[in-house]
Amino acid sequence: MKKDGDSPARVRFAPSPTGHLHLGGLRTALFDWLWARKTGGQFILRIEDTDRRRFDPESMDSLIRGLRWLGLDWDEGPDIGGPFAPYVQSQRQEIYQEKAQELIDRGHAYRCFCTPERLASLRDEQRRAGRRTGYDRHCRTLSDAERSQREAEGISSVIRFAVPLDGVTVYHDLVRGDIQVENRHLQDEILLKADGLPTYHLAAMVDDNLMKITHVLRGEEWLATAPIHKLIVDAFGWEMPVLVHLPVILDPSGKGKMSKRKKLVAGKEFLALVHEFQDAGYLPDAMFNFLTNVGWNFDPEEEVFSREEAIERFCLDEINPSAAALPYEKLDWLNGLYIRGLTPAALKVALVPYLSRQLGLSEAELQKDRKLDVLIPVIQERLKRLDEGADWVDWAYLTSDEIAYSDPKLLIGRKMDAAQSIAMLRAGAALLEEVELFDADAIQEAFRERASELGVKAGNLFGPIRGAISGKKVSPPLFESMVALGRHETLQRIGRATAYLEGLTIEESV
Ligand code: GLU
16 A cells, blocks of 8 residues: 555666676565566666676676566566667766766866876875875866866866765665764765776666666665765755665674675575575475565564565665674575465476476476376475475485495394385385375374284385485485386385395394
């Protein structure tokens, strides 16, 4: 439901294509999207690619794939155009050049001809003297004649913003309230670089204005630049969009900012990039639910909600200013929940690409395979990520000779010896020859009955047979596993396991 005052917002996600999309960026995009959808406004994708040195051509693809994967759609953007196209900053150079000139004409910016060498030695000097480093405004007071002379000499120049020398700048952040900064602490930042491309400060302010952006959601790391942005916007005589700095996401140790690389903490791997989460088999719905609660809270009592519910409740005023570490266990829990919510047929479709990659079988073959139809409903309960599927079913795709019974413990039950286990394997095989209907319930009933006739615990009978057919201690429920393999293959495996145990020397079998 719209609150009073939530008129249609125009929000933009403005990533720099300098690498793969990470979870922090995706969270910003998600909040943008939620706000646009909630207010009935527009979500705009704008590519901020003016730093050519850090430009990574592959990242555009990764970005668009990541956003689409989460199910975010945009109303204007580089791929679909829109009323304020182009939406790629490197294609808007002339606009920024004109706007920088406009600031010079208004007396809010100036050309700076200082060479990189001069700036470097200035920095060294400041460091040596224990002073704050920064530009000394050397070119701010050049006379017209001095400036023209340098231009005539062809000395390359940048355009810098002329920060007011005194006074204070007050800006408002929706999450943190009013923030005040004394102008004497600010630097004359570069607006237009020597290569004619703008810096973020100029390009983002110009585009936010031209594209009629009403709300700027961005990471908290940009908070320190907000005073300069406010001054630039004021110098143009424009209105400031509502600033919403989103809380930092901390790494799993809770100490530093989450890095853009996956991290190993105490032997556990913590992912950071969106495509890594995708490859690990997190479902978009689970990620959507999870990320919506990073920095905002749907409801402390309700952990699971739909996209529609999130849109309805989402509110910028409730964004939490404090940084927090990602609760990875919660993501796993949620993902398990969403996996269990799929129909077995939908889970099969989702799982097949993972199995195909991990087991080296074709997707088409797996899609047709009936073993999976039997196993999926029983492993569904146990899966937290789709990339765990192969571990649960790989044994079913081996031939009986490929199952390595290299460890007798796998076949010899607890408190049993090799001879007893052989007896169990034989009893199981005899029974499987007999059962008429090769169905999980029927086999189970027959096995339990036989165990009680033999005066052994059911587990004593099941254990060696589980080891025999899967080659593993942990595998999907036994009787479904037999059905998946079929009578012939099941008997084949039990036969091989029996022979293996029979061939062990006395020492090996204890
Ligand atoms: N291009 C900036 C980034 O990639 C965008 C910051 C903003 O949203 O204004 O972080």
